[in-house]
Amino acid sequence: MDKSPTRYNVQLYIYDLSRGMARSLSPIMLGKQLDGIWHTAIVAYGDEFFFGGEGISSCSPGGTMLGPPDTVVDLGETEVSEEIFMDYLSSLGESTYRGDRYRLFEHNCNTFTNEVAQFLTGRPIPSYITDLPSEVLSTPFGQILRPILDSIHIAPPGGNVINGGRNI
Numbered sequence: 174m175d176k177s178p179t180r181y182n183v184q185l186y187i188y189d190l191s192r193g194m195a196r197s198l199s200p201i202m203l204g205k206q207l208d209g210i211w212h213t214a215i216v217a218y219g220d221e222f223f224f225g226g227e228g229i230s231s232c233s234p235g236g237t238m239l240g241p242p243d244t245v246v247d248l249g250e251t252e253v254s255e256e257i258f259m260d261y262l263s264s265l266g267e268s269t270y271r272g273d274r275y276r277l278f279e280h281n282c283n284t285f286t287n288e289v290a291q292f293l294t295g296r297p298i299p300s301y302i303t304d305l306p307s308e309v310l311s312t313p314f315g316q317i318l319r320p321i322l323d324s325i326h327i328a329p330p331g332g333n334v335i336n337g338g339r340n341i
Contacts, residue, residue: 180250183293184216185286186234186242187302203312211302212239213286215248217293218255222262222335224285228272229262229335251293259335261292266335278306278319 189195189209199207214223221234235241253261270285283305287298297303309315 178252179254180252181217181255183248183251183290185246185248185290185298186214186216186221187244187246188212188214188239189243190239203309203314205308205312207305207308208301209243211283211305213283213298213302214242215286215289215293216245217251218258222289224270224275224282226272226275227334229266229270229285231335246299248290248296248298249294253293258293262289262335272334278310281306 187209188211190212191198191210193209195207195210199205212223214221216222216234219234220231221236222229222231223237224230251258265285265288274280283298283302287303290296290298310319
């Protein structure tokens, strides 16, 4: 009897933290058009997973204070079991993606979702999201704001921090 592996859908939830203000103000402030300030999360196994100043967190899909996502991108399917995925997240949460390692421009929610998307599906998240920090920093105003922005740790309220493979 040939048993096919179980497949799980993987989605990318995309939120505009600026609530549309980036689209309006970026040409004036940065001299270039930005469509949003992106926060992303991976949705798989019935939960939403994201990285912020608290570390790796999870919640029900759309369950943070950000509300429903602005955009949902289907990333494909994975054969990785939920148990293996949770072990993987636990390992990341104890090393690479601890809360104290969060950096707005270099090591953020989008870095996390890109890595997790590749682990689960073999595909990265859209480049317009991962390229956003370099877009901002390539402007004179972005360079002026960098010291202030580097001190910001985004952690959308409403999630449970993942520690040791368990939600606490």
